Amino acid sequence: MDASSKYKDSLPTAPESLLELLDKLKIGFERYDHEPLRTVEDSKANRSRMPGFHIKNLFLRDRKKKNFLLITQEDCSIDLKKTEKLMGCDRLSFGSAERLFEILGVRPGAVSPLALINDKENQVGVFLDNALKTDLTIYVHPLVNDITIGINGEDLRKFFEYSGHKPSWIDFSFS
Numbered sequence: 550m551d552a553s554s555k556y557k558d559s560l561p562t563a564p565e566s567l568l569e570l571l572d573k574l575k576i577g578f579e580r581y582d583h584e585p586l587r588t589v590e591d592s593k594a595n596r597s598r599m600p601g602f603h604i605k606n607l608f609l610r611d612r613k614k615k616n617f618l619l620i621t622q623e624d625c626s627i628d629l630k631k632t633e634k635l636m637g638c639d640r641l642s643f644g645s646a647e648r649l650f651e652i653l654g655v656r657p658g659a660v661s662p663l664a665l666i667n668d669k670e671n672q673v674g675v676f677l678d679n680a681l682k683t684d685l686t687i688y689v690h691p692l693v694n695d696i697t698i699g700i701n702g703e704d705l706r707k708f709f710e711y712s713g714h715k716p717s718w719i720d721f722s723f724s
Contacts, residue, residue, distance in 0.1 A: 552659035553585040553695040561654040561667050564691045568698070570666070574711055578698040579686075585658065585695045601686035601699055606660040608649045608673075612640035616652055620662055621678040625721045635719045636676055654692070661690040662705060665712040675709065675716040682718065 557563050571578055581599055607619040607627065615638065621627065629641045646657050653660070654667030665673065681687065686699040700708075709716055 551585070552656035552693060554693045556656075557693055560692055562692060564693050564696060567663060567666060567691050571698075571700075571708070574707065576700060576704040576707055578700045578704075581688075581697045581699070583695060583697065586690075586697070599688055599697060599699060601688060602681070602683060602702075603688050604681065606662065608644040608653065608660055609641050610644045610648070611638040611642075613638070615674060616644060616648070616672050617641075617674045617676060618653070618660070618662065618665070619676050620681065620716075621721055622680050625678060625680075627721070632721075635721075636674075636717075659690050659692055659694040661692065663689055663691055663708065665709070665714050666692075668712070668714070671713055673714070675714045676719055677716045678721045679718050680721070681705075 554564065568578070568580070603623040604620055605623045605625070609617045609619055611617070617636065617638070619627070619632070633639055633641050649660065650656060652668055652672050653664035655661065655664045662675070665675065681702060683702040685702060687702055687705055688697050688699050689705075690696065691698050
Protein backbone atom coordinates (compact mmCIF):
# COMPACT_ATOMS: atom_id res chain seq x y z
CA MET A 550 0.00 0.00 0.00
CA ASP A 551 1.47 3.34 -1.02
CA ALA A 552 1.74 5.94 1.75
CA SER A 553 3.48 8.61 -0.32
CA SER A 554 2.35 12.09 -1.35
CA LYS A 555 1.18 10.56 -4.61
CA TYR A 556 -2.06 9.67 -2.78
CA LYS A 557 -2.28 12.67 -0.45
CA ASP A 558 -5.62 13.74 -1.96
CA SER A 559 -7.23 10.59 -0.54
CA LEU A 560 -6.20 11.47 3.04
CA PRO A 561 -8.58 13.18 5.47
CA THR A 562 -5.89 15.80 6.16
CA ALA A 563 -3.40 16.81 3.49
CA PRO A 564 0.25 17.12 4.55
CA GLU A 565 0.23 20.78 3.47
CA SER A 566 -2.77 21.49 5.72
CA LEU A 567 -0.98 19.87 8.64
CA LEU A 568 2.19 21.91 8.02
CA GLU A 569 0.08 25.10 7.83
CA LEU A 570 -1.46 24.16 11.19
CA LEU A 571 2.01 23.68 12.70
CA ASP A 572 2.95 27.17 11.46
CA LYS A 573 -0.25 28.58 12.98
CA LEU A 574 0.58 26.89 16.32
CA LYS A 575 4.09 28.36 16.11
CA ILE A 576 5.60 24.89 15.99
CA GLY A 577 8.87 25.18 14.13
CA PHE A 578 10.02 22.41 11.83
CA GLU A 579 12.50 21.63 9.11
CA ARG A 580 11.18 19.77 6.07
CA TYR A 581 12.98 17.00 4.16
CA ASP A 582 11.60 15.53 0.94
CA HIS A 583 12.89 12.08 -0.02
CA GLU A 584 11.91 8.74 -1.53
CA PRO A 585 9.16 6.86 0.36
CA LEU A 586 10.43 5.33 3.61
CA ARG A 587 8.46 2.30 4.71
CA THR A 588 10.63 0.90 7.50
CA VAL A 589 13.21 1.96 10.07
CA GLU A 590 15.81 0.34 7.79
CA ASP A 591 14.68 2.53 4.87
CA SER A 592 14.96 5.57 7.11
CA LYS A 593 18.45 4.67 8.31
CA ALA A 594 19.65 4.38 4.71
CA ASN A 595 18.30 7.84 3.78
CA ARG A 596 19.07 10.25 6.54
CA SER A 597 22.43 11.81 5.88
CA ARG A 598 20.75 15.23 6.00
CA MET A 599 18.74 14.46 9.14
CA PRO A 600 20.95 14.23 12.21
CA GLY A 601 18.95 13.81 15.42
CA PHE A 602 16.42 11.59 17.14
CA HIS A 603 14.52 9.09 14.96
CA ILE A 604 11.46 7.19 16.16
CA LYS A 605 9.20 4.32 15.27
CA ASN A 606 5.44 4.35 15.70
CA LEU A 607 3.28 1.29 16.29
CA PHE A 608 -0.50 1.30 15.96
CA LEU A 609 -1.76 -1.33 18.41
CA ARG A 610 -5.03 -2.72 19.71
CA ASP A 611 -5.82 -4.73 22.83
CA ARG A 612 -8.40 -7.44 23.39
CA LYS A 613 -10.91 -4.86 24.64
CA LYS A 614 -10.61 -3.20 21.22
CA LYS A 615 -8.85 -0.11 22.60
CA ASN A 616 -6.44 1.52 20.18
CA PHE A 617 -2.96 2.77 21.01
CA LEU A 618 -0.11 4.61 19.37
CA LEU A 619 3.22 3.52 20.79
CA ILE A 620 6.12 5.86 20.04
CA THR A 621 9.67 4.75 20.83
CA GLN A 622 13.21 5.38 19.76
CA GLU A 623 13.76 3.62 16.47
CA ASP A 624 16.10 0.92 17.81
CA CYS A 625 13.92 0.01 20.78
CA SER A 626 13.06 -3.68 20.74
CA ILE A 627 9.38 -4.15 21.55
CA ASP A 628 8.25 -7.25 23.42
CA LEU A 629 4.44 -7.06 23.28
CA LYS A 630 4.00 -9.18 26.44
CA LYS A 631 6.23 -6.86 28.50
CA THR A 632 4.69 -3.82 26.83
CA GLU A 633 1.19 -4.98 27.82
CA LYS A 634 2.24 -4.87 31.46
CA LEU A 635 3.83 -1.43 31.10
CA MET A 636 0.71 -0.08 29.39
CA GLY A 637 -1.74 -1.81 31.71
CA CYS A 638 -3.61 -3.65 28.99
CA ASP A 639 -4.01 -7.22 27.76
CA ARG A 640 -3.34 -9.05 24.48
CA LEU A 641 -1.77 -6.35 22.36
CA SER A 642 -1.67 -6.88 18.62
CA PHE A 643 -1.05 -4.69 15.62
CA GLY A 644 -4.05 -2.73 14.37
CA SER A 645 -5.22 -3.41 10.85
CA ALA A 646 -4.43 -1.12 7.93
CA GLU A 647 -8.16 -0.44 7.59
CA ARG A 648 -8.53 0.59 11.23
CA LEU A 649 -5.35 2.68 11.01
CA PHE A 650 -6.79 4.62 8.08
CA GLU A 651 -10.26 4.89 9.64
CA ILE A 652 -8.98 6.31 12.94
CA LEU A 653 -5.67 8.05 12.16
CA GLY A 654 -6.16 8.75 8.46
CA VAL A 655 -2.79 7.36 7.35
CA ARG A 656 -1.54 4.25 5.63
CA PRO A 657 1.06 1.79 6.92
CA GLY A 658 4.48 3.33 6.45
CA ALA A 659 3.28 6.83 7.37
CA VAL A 660 2.24 6.24 10.99
CA SER A 661 3.24 9.29 12.98
CA PRO A 662 2.35 11.17 16.15
CA LEU A 663 1.08 13.90 13.82
CA ALA A 664 -1.65 11.53 12.58
CA LEU A 665 -3.42 12.21 15.88
CA ILE A 666 -4.75 15.33 14.16
CA ASN A 667 -7.29 12.98 12.55
CA ASP A 668 -8.38 11.31 15.82
CA LYS A 669 -11.11 13.83 16.62
CA GLU A 670 -12.93 11.39 18.91
CA ASN A 671 -9.81 10.65 20.95
CA GLN A 672 -9.99 6.91 20.25
CA VAL A 673 -6.23 6.39 20.51
CA GLY A 674 -4.25 6.21 23.74
CA VAL A 675 -0.72 7.53 23.27
CA PHE A 676 2.31 5.96 24.95
CA LEU A 677 5.77 7.48 24.58
CA ASP A 678 9.14 6.08 25.51
CA ASN A 679 10.71 8.07 28.36
CA ALA A 680 13.76 8.51 26.11
CA LEU A 681 11.65 10.97 24.08
CA LYS A 682 11.53 13.46 26.97
CA THR A 683 13.98 15.59 25.07
CA ASP A 684 14.19 18.94 23.43
CA LEU A 685 16.40 17.56 20.69
CA THR A 686 15.11 17.32 17.13
CA ILE A 687 12.68 14.43 16.64
CA TYR A 688 11.87 13.32 13.09
CA VAL A 689 8.30 12.44 12.10
CA HIS A 690 6.30 11.98 8.91
CA PRO A 691 3.61 14.60 8.22
CA LEU A 692 0.98 11.97 7.20
CA VAL A 693 2.94 10.68 4.17
CA ASN A 694 6.19 8.72 4.02
CA ASP A 695 8.09 10.72 1.41
CA ILE A 696 8.37 13.80 3.63
CA THR A 697 9.97 13.96 7.07
CA ILE A 698 9.97 16.94 9.37
CA GLY A 699 12.23 17.61 12.30
CA ILE A 700 10.61 19.25 15.33
CA ASN A 701 11.87 19.62 18.87
CA GLY A 702 10.42 17.63 21.76
CA GLU A 703 8.76 20.64 23.37
CA ASP A 704 6.90 21.42 20.14
CA LEU A 705 5.83 17.78 19.78
CA ARG A 706 4.34 17.97 23.28
CA LYS A 707 2.58 21.21 22.24
CA PHE A 708 1.07 19.32 19.29
CA PHE A 709 -0.21 16.55 21.59
CA GLU A 710 -1.90 19.18 23.75
CA TYR A 711 -3.51 20.81 20.70
CA SER A 712 -4.76 17.44 19.43
CA GLY A 713 -6.36 16.65 22.80
CA HIS A 714 -4.14 13.64 23.48
CA LYS A 715 -2.37 13.35 26.81
CA PRO A 716 0.49 10.90 26.34
CA SER A 717 1.52 8.42 28.99
CA TRP A 718 5.26 8.02 29.46
CA ILE A 719 6.75 4.56 29.91
CA ASP A 720 10.25 3.18 30.30
CA PHE A 721 11.33 0.83 27.51
CA SER A 722 14.85 0.41 28.83
CA PHE A 723 14.07 -3.13 30.02
CA SER A 724 15.99 -5.93 28.34
